[in-house]
Each structure stands twice: as C-alpha cells, then as structure tokens.
Amino acid sequence: IRRHKSTQPIAASLLELGGVQISKQDVVKDEPTNNVPDLIFTKLGLQLHRRDNHPLGILKNAIHEYFDSNYNSQFLKFDDLCPIVTTKQNFDDVLVPADHVSRSYNDTYYIDADTVLRCHTSAHQAELLRKGYTNFLVTGDVYRRDSIDSTHYPVFHQMEGVRVFSPNDWNDSGKDGTSYAADDLKACLEGLARHLFGAVEMRWVDTYFPFTNPSFELEIYFQEKWLEVLGCGVMEQEILKRGGKTDNVAWAFGLGLERLAMVLFDIPDIRLFWSTDKRFTSQFTKGQLGIKFKPFSKYPPCYKDMSFWINDSFTENNLCEIVRGVAGDLAEEVVLIDNFTNKKGMTSHCYRITYRSMERSLTDEEINELQWNVRDQVQRQMNVELR
Ligand code: FA5
Ligand code: MG
Structure with a gap:
C-alpha cells in the first residue's frame, strides 16, 4: 500500500475523491489514494464462502453440485482468487468505459490508483478465458461502497459463471449463436433456481452491463418485494476476441450469494452472515439446504x-x-x-x-x-x- 506525503493543504480535493478515510491520510492533489476503511480491511481473508457450515458455503456447494450433475463436471471451480485486483482486471478487461460511475472513488474501494478490492467476480473472466478455460465458476468476496439496508452490505459474495460455445453447438439449432446462448443461459439459471428453491416466484428483467449483450437480471419475490439476485447475459464479442476466441459465443452470470441465501434459508438481514453468535452459526449444517433460520x-x-x-x-x-x-x-x-x-x-x-x-x-x-x-x-x- 502506497502512502503519499502531502505538500500542501488540499481540503477540496479530499471531497472530490470521495472523502471519508482518505482525509485521514496524506494525499497529493489529484493523486488518488487508499479509501479502504478499517472495517473493510478486517473482512479481507475471512472467506465465508469456503466454510462448509456457513450458509454461504452450503449454498456454494449446492450450486457446484447442480453444475456437476447437469454438465458432467465440466465446470472448473475457483474460490480462492485474490480479491485485490488491478483496475485493468476489474474494469478495462470487461470493457467498463473510462467514465463509468463504478470506477469512481465513491463506488469502489481503491488500494492505490491502479489497485482495487474487486467489485465483482467478473474481474476474473478475461484472464481465465485467456488461459484457455471455457466452462468455469468463480466464487469470492467482493467489495463496494454502497447504501445501508437489510439487503446491501459493503462486502458480499458473488459467483461468476462462464460457458463458451463453438459453432457446432448452435449450428443445428436453427438459432444464431447469440439467441442460442441466451436461451441456454436462462434455462440453466431457471434450472438452478428450481434446484435450490423448488417453486419460487421469479421474473426476468432486461438490463445493461458493459460486458454482456443482451443482459438480464433475475428477481425473486421475497419478504413482499422483488429482490434482484443475479445479473447475466451473452458475453460481448470483444472480450472473447481478446481471449483468442473469435468464432465462439459465450454466456456469463454473476450471482449475489447473500441474496440467494437470504431467500433459501429465510435470513432476514444481510448483517447476520457476519455474525459469530452461536444462536446464528449453530443453525446451519454442511450439506443441508432445507434449513429455515429461526430468528432469535x-x-x-x-x-x-x-x-x-x-x-x-x-x-x-x-x-x-x-x-x-x-x-x-x-x-x-x-x-x-x-x-x-x-x-x-x-x-x-x-x-x-x-x-x-x-x-x-x-x-x-x-x-x-x-x-x-x-x-x-x-x-x-x-x-x-x-x-
Ligand atoms: C454485477 O456485479 C455483474 N458483474 C454481474 C454479471 C456477471 C453480469 C456476468 C453479466 C455477466 P450487479 O452489480 O448487478 O452485477 O451485482 C450482481 C448481484 O450482486 C446483484 O444481482 C445482487 O444480487 C448482488 N449485490 C449487488 N450489490 C450488493 C450489495 N451491496 N450487497 C449484497 N449483494 C449485492
Ligand atoms: Mg444489478
């Protein structure tokens, strides 16, 4: 972590950068620096998604099972990639425009000007494609400056999924590659929702991501509201091209694991995932999906x-x-x-x-x-x- 020596008072630029923690440190004007508060640093490395008795670990394992049994164990699984990534990985590699809000110090935790706490698991898409992987799942902790309520937390967990198709896959389907991939994606995620929840009220919403087109979100009805649980879409051709896959088509998704776990286990508040209170932790058991949380x-x-x-x-x-x-x-x-x-x-x-x-x-x-x-x-x- 780089620290900067201040040469002059710069009160105004502190606020431009998004204030808060930055003001505690020395900053040189126009040179952005660290905006990661202590509360966030203490969460690095906890890896709730790798604990088999934690609701997030139980959910991750259940999703892995779904992919193993439906895709013949073709999907490679990564759940230990470092959450500290470059701005290139987090943004440029997935075509996030230079002026996109998600790059701002107001939305993202920066370690220094070129290094961030990943704000989504999509930060690993391009690199894994370049390494030649064509079916993979990436689970990890992600970090965002965000609002405070029962479904938002500045550290949460996502699972990324990517599947690459070649012309053979769609040629006989009577569809073009893009519609073939979009239909396959929706069928895959609806199947996953049924595997996890059985019957549940859900709906697809059209949306925008810089890295997919078309793009969709899936919402599930929970606690009398529609809750957004994932974003997905057909991968932009440019990302595949840069990964050496010019003739291919791919889909990608990013699941919000807390959101899915809240629905699955009836967990009413996202802060509970971080609780070390026995009355919370003792309610969950490895491999058991059917548990409903009994609020104390x-x-x-x-x-x-x-x-x-x-x-x-x-x-x-x-x-x-x-x-x-x-x-x-x-x-x-x-x-x-x-x-x-x-x-x-x-x-x-x-x-x-x-x-x-x-x-x-x-x-x-x-x-x-x-x-x-x-x-x-x-x-x-x-x-x-x-x-
Ligand atoms: C993304 O992060 C995209 N990278 C997802 C994606 C991947 C799209 C691949 C296309 C292809 P979004 O910002 O909507 O999208 O976040 C994805 C999910 O994370 C949301 O649907 C929601 O379930 C969850 N999420 C977002 N912000 C928070 C938060 N502050 N706390 C808890 N969960 C959150
Ligand atoms: Mg969203």
Missing part, C-alpha cells in the same frame, strides 16, 4: 434523525461509510426522509438512521453516543452544515 428474539430498533445542508461533493455512499465507521454493524438502515431546497438555493437533507443489534438490546446512552459521534464525523469529514 428481535431486539428493538432505535431511530435517530439528522438534518444538514449539503454541498456539491455530498454523496450518500460517503455518509453511509461514516455511519458504518462509527456504528459498524449496529447501523441497520440509513434512509433519506426529507429533502428540500430553500430560496437561496441551499439543499437540506434529513436522514433517518436505524440502530439495532442482532444480538442484544442497546442502551439509550450507547445509541446517543453513537449518534453524537456520527454527527461529529459527518460535520468534520463531509464539510456539511448540521441543522
């Missing part, structure tokens, strides 16, 4: 509102990072509940923060102290005016 008594939430005048560099991801930096997993949700602009053109935001522990009751003093710390850090790091 739900402790009361506590709501705290805060209002401030925002500035041009304000972002919700920065706010969430500060809240998590102070409250850790005690922060359950951060939502904008009021937003207005006055005659002078100043914009005020009011956020409601929900604090709740999964494991115990929080005291008033404890919550008040968290909230005071959040207010203090927000004011100092984001340069906003509290109201």
